[in-house]
Amino acid sequence: MPFKILEKEELATGVFKMVIEASDVAKAARAGQFVMVRTFADSERIPLTIADYDAKAGTVTMAVQALGKGTKELTKLIPDDSIADFVGPLGTPADVKKIGTVILVGGGVGIAPVYPQIRAYKEAGNRVISIIGARNEGLLMMEKEFAAESDEFYVTTDDGSKGHHGFVTDIVKQLLDKERAGEYDGPKIGRVVVIGPPILMKVATNMMAAYPDVEIIVSINSMMVDGTGMCGGCRVIVGGVPKFACVDGPEFDGRLVDFDTVMNRLMIYKKEEMDASKKYDE
Ligand code: FES
Structure with missing residues (x-):
């Protein structure tokens, strides 16, 4: 149909x-x-x-x-x-529940899928801080929608063309440090959700090592074929065991994800993908 x-x-x-x-x-x-x-x-x-x-x-x-x-x-x-x-x-829906304050981070094309999570976390009674980032202003999106739905909202660009000049992780760190210094008066920041390129999710997870009491959730968009757990194409290693991003995820505890395997698997068909794309453009 x-x-x-x-x-x-x-x-x-x-x-x-x-x-x-x-x-x-x-x-x-x-x-x-x-x-x-x-x-x-x-x-x-x-x-x-x-x-x-x-x-x-x-x-x-x-x-x-x-x-x-x-x-x-x-x-x-x-x-x-x-x-x-x-x-x-x-896939499994995001594990949305009352946490306190939740920081939602969207990087690049990962900005759009963060959007429905603002509403979901707000409906569950949380204070929501959202941060979106891209390489430059032209790659940012949905600023108005994010600003309207979030309790606090930040924009970053790698080249400084809009908002904070730097990375989304800079703002996450600033917020967590502000809370530790007793300068944040909202409910405790209990969870950070990051959706974006694997390298961003890996960097964010590594940064969160300094804040072990705050959860870090990532969304793994691995290579998928059937999307129903049958083909094994989306296999990722989580907590040392194989998981299927399409049925067990796509969201996982970032601290358990083997990001290097995720990135390597995404590269497997890079050449074929580029050839097909080039041929399509001709
Ligand atoms: Fe086939 Fe996940 S896409 S098992």
């Missing part, structure tokens, strides 16, 4: 918001889950973390970065076009 594209908007350079009519997925979706998308019947499957959902309107929003052949094919479509398959929600 084809799924209609209702809206499309360029959120940041090369990153598109796409709103899809998919009432069953929208009804069941929870923050932290993902969908498996196939643009045409013979296209590759693309796992995309849900960026928003509206059960009443029957819509699911995703943010797609046009990087490889599959995502370029998908982001060429326009409203009223349809996509062949839209399967979900898949």
